[in-house]
Amino acid sequence: MSIAAERIERLFALAKEATANGEFDRSREYVRLARRIAERNRCGLPRAFKRFTCPRCAVALRPGVNARVRLQDGHVAISCDCGAIKRYPYD
Amino acid sequence: MPLTPETLTRHELIGVPIRVADAPNPDLVGLSGRVVSETMQTFVVATDSGEKRVPKAGTTFEMALDVSTADQTAGDTDEAAAAGVADATAGSQAPRAAGSPFELGEDTAGVRPRQSWPSGCSANPFAGGCEGGVYVTVDGHTLCARPAARTERTGDSKWR
Numbered sequence: 001m002s003i004a005a006e007r008i009e010r011l012f013a014l015a016k017e018a019t020a021n022g023e024f025d026r027s028r029e030y031v032r033l034a035r036r037i038a039e040r041n042r043c044g045l046p047r048a049f050k051r052f053t054c055p056r057c058a059v060a061l062r063p064g065v066n067a068r069v070r071l072q073d074g075h076v077a078i079s080c081d082c083g084a085i086k087r088y089p090y091d
Numbered sequence: 092m093p094l095t096p097e098t099l100t101r102h103e104l105i106g107v108p109i110r111v112a113d114a115p116n117p118d119l120v121g122l123s124g125r126v127v128s129e130t131m132q133t134f135v136v137a138t139d140s141g142e143k144r145v146p147k148a149g150t151t152f153e154m155a156l157d158v159s160t161a162d163q164t165a166g167d168t169d170e171a172a173a174a175g176v177a178d179a180t181a182g183s184q185a186p187r188a189a190g191s192p193f194e195l196g197e198d199t200a201g202v203r204p205r206q207s208w209p210s211g212c213s214a215n216p217f218a219g220g221c222e223g224g225v226y227v228t229v230d231g232h233t234l235c236a237r238p239a240a241r242t243e244r245t246g247d248s249k250w251r
Binding site: 010 | 102105127
């Protein structure tokens with residue numbers, strides 16, 4: 001595992017923790033830094049990172065804190081408090 | 092590439108417990124806490140008395156790597172030594188950093204007497220877990236880079 005991928009893992013964990021503590025701007029800072037590292041190193045983002053960060057406001061999503069998870073026809077929809085919806089298909 | 096003394100300066104520093112060992116500003120010396128944010132020239136450290144912004148340039152930092160990381164360090168030293176990247180060290184000794192960072196701490200014998208970490212700062216969040224941890228002393232000039240670009244200054248890839 002490269003340093004870049006490992007940094008992304010650490011930042012995602014920190015972002016989730018920040019969200020749980022109510023520090024949403026801190027969480028956004030970590031998620032944006034992780035996305036920037038991924039694009040600079042061309043290493044992609046983990047699937048959990050893509051699914052549990054907001055595509056619009058970049059906050060790490062914690063169901064029960066700032067996100068709602070709904071099961072719909074053919075896909076899961078996770079909506080952020082900001083209103084953006086991230087959808088992913090059933091496997 | 093886990094967080095080891097060799098990779099520390101290229102790795103993620105947010106979340107790492109840090110202490111300011113030396114700084115041009117005497118008020119910052121002895122400051123300790125977790126790094127919560129990083130910019131090109133500064134760190135933001137969460138201390139007991141709030142968040143403090145510390146310039147990197149000219150400052151010497153002590154960073155603590157936790158025990159689990161220290162265990163990985165031993166394994167990685169062997170790999171690194173086999174690859175000819177770092178000096179071969181004895182199994183019990185902490186590896187010497189390949190780059191500019193050098194370290195004072197050892198991971199087995201607890202804290203050295205000349206290191207005043209646990210006694211000097213009661214605010215240290217890792218006061219309980221100090222023994223067995225590895226301390227790395229880093230010159231702040233080596234950390235002056237954009238946070239997203241700091242990983243790339245020397246690549247992992249060997250073929251180049």
